[in-house]
Amino acid sequence: MREKRGLGSAPLKGRRVLVRVDFNVPQDANGQIADDRRIVEALPTLNHLRAAGARSILMSHLGRPDGHRDPRFSLRPVVHRLSAVLGQPVPLADDIVGIHAIEQSTRLENGQFLMLENLRFHPGEEANDPAFAAQLSRLGELFVEDAFGSVHRAHASTVGVAKRLPSFAGLLVEREIRELSRLRDGIERPYAVIVGGAKVADKLPLLTSFCGRADRILLGGALAFPFLAARGVALGATRVEAGQEANVAELLNAARTAGTEVVLPTDLVVERPGRPDPEVVDLKRVPADALARDIGPATRAKFLGSLDGTRTCFWNGPLGLAEDERFAVGTREVLAGLGRIPGYHVAAGGDSARVAQELGVSGSFAFISTGGGAALEFVEGAELPGLAVLPDA
Ligand code: ADP
Ligand code: 3PG
Ligand code: MG
Numbered sequence: 562m563r564e565k566r567g568l569g570s571a572p573l574k575g576r577r578v579l580v581r582v583d584f585n586v587p588q589d590a591n592g593q594i595a596d597d598r599r600i601v602e603a604l605p606t607l608n609h610l611r612a613a614g615a616r617s618i619l620m621s622h623l624g625r626p627d628g629h630r631d632p633r634f635s636l637r638p639v640v641h642r643l644s645a646v647l648g649q650p651v652p653l654a655d656d657i658v659g660i661h662a663i664e665q666s667t668r669l670e671n672g673q674f675l676m677l678e679n680l681r682f683h684p685g686e687e688a689n690d691p692a693f694a695a696q697l698s699r700l701g702e703l704f705v706e707d708a709f710g711s712v713h714r715a716h717a718s719t720v721g722v723a724k725r726l727p728s729f730a731g732l733l734v735e736r737e738i739r740e741l742s743r744l745r746d747g748i749e750r751p752y753a754v755i756v757g758g759a760k761v762a763d764k765l766p767l768l769t770s771f772c773g774r775a776d777r778i779l780l781g782g783a784l785a786f787p788f789l790a791a792r793g794v795a796l797g798a799t800r801v802e803a804g805q806e807a808n809v810a811e812l813l814n815a816a817r818t819a820g821t822e823v824v825l826p827t828d829l830v831v832e833r834p835g836r837p838d839p840e841v842v843d844l845k846r847v848p849a850d851a852l853a854r855d856i857g858p859a860t861r862a863k864f865l866g867s868l869d870g871t872r873t874c875f876w877n878g879p880l881g882l883a884e885d886e887r888f889a890v891g892t893r894e895v896l897a898g899l900g901r902i903p904g905y906h907v908a909a910g911g912d913s914a915r916v917a918q919e920l921g922v923s924g925s926f927a928f929i930s931t932g933g934g935a936a937l938e939f940v941e942g943a944e945l946p947g948l949a950v951l952p953d954a
Contacts, residue, residue, distance in 0.1 A: 756781075799847075832851070868895075
């Protein structure tokens with residue numbers, strides 16, 4: 562991929578700079594930030610803007626509030642953490658393109674920051690509504706894209722603004738492109754891709770592009786359920802993402818044609834109502850009241866066997882409900898085993914990064930991307946709208 566025009570050529574001093582960051586951080590049940598990696602990874606760009614005397618207006622989404630103001634998705638906890646890691650208070654505007662945002666942004670001094678409220682409180686964000694993009698653009702004179710985790714979305718704050726203002730790639734975006742490009746060009750084989758997690762409808766249709774490109778695709782987490790269901794496995798009371806039959810068939814066909822192996826779970830760890838202890842079950846004997854929560858021991862051994870000798874590996878998505886210690890074993894053991902296999906290993910995803918950290922397996926990876934879906938699309942060779950819109954260097 563061609564290099565993007567970076568901050569080095571941006572006239573920053575005294576300018577109002579709109580900066581798209583991805584502060585969509587994992588939160589616990591009380592709204593506390595469970596992992597601040599996405600905030601910390603934005604620091605090189607934010608420090609650069611501060612040192613250059615820019616007046617930075619930060620914008621991000623958090624979760625999926627679907628176009629409505631919802632206090633559970635406020636960026637308040639995020640600005641709190643950001644202020645601490647920057648060592649400088651970052652006020653949160655009460656709105657996005659309203660009177661508060663306009664007033665506060667015009668009052669900024671050189672080297673100061675303002676954060677707008679959650680972009681997805683406004684329906685115009687995800688719709689890439691031209692009127693909303695124009696309102697956002699009026700808050701700044703330049704645009705810096707540093708939200709690598711969101712560049713697969715053609716939204717107002719990623720594409721709409723970039724079309725309206727002189728635009729530059731931030732330092733995180735540059736670093737992500739540089740690292741992940743190693744998984745696009747000249748891959749050392751065998752190449753294995755491990756995908757799990759919960760965003761099934763987003764991720765499953767993307768996997769076909771790995772057929773031929775990767776030697777094997779290992780599937781776990783909720784992502785594996787539609788594949789098991791297609792084989793006639795009854796998954797008890799587990800929620801299986803509906804409407805994925807055609808995507809499953811397409812992937813399996815493409816894999817067969819390309820000679821890519823698809824590796825699926827052969828046993829599961831389930832949770833049952835009224836029974837706190839997890840149970841290991843064979844795929845043929847999943848109880849009617851069971852919820853599938855993790856891959857089982859036979860699957861762990863099968864995954865590790867198929868990773869043996871791998872030279873390159875890309876992982877996105879926990880293999881089970883890894884936030885719960887009872888269901889973290891599959892993810893922990895497979896990733897720890899991966900760490901014992903020499904090669905270039907990359908992890909990607911907001912939740913995946915947090916889980917790798919919590920399970921003590923971050924060291925298994927040469928690089929941990931802040932992108933989830935964005936990294937997945939990048940490494941499979943797709944054109945990402947939020948990058949395509951940025952001028953080349
Ligand atoms: P990422 O943010 O790394 O791209 P996702 O957002 O797709 O990953 O998915 C992460 C979530 O998937 C985790 O919170 C994890 O608990 C959940 N998950 C994985 N497997 C299961 C499962 N079997 N049942 C319920 N949730 C699961
Ligand atoms: C992510 O967490 O992958 C990014 O922040 C994008 O979030 P989205 O899938 O809700 O667009
Ligand atoms: Mg996630």
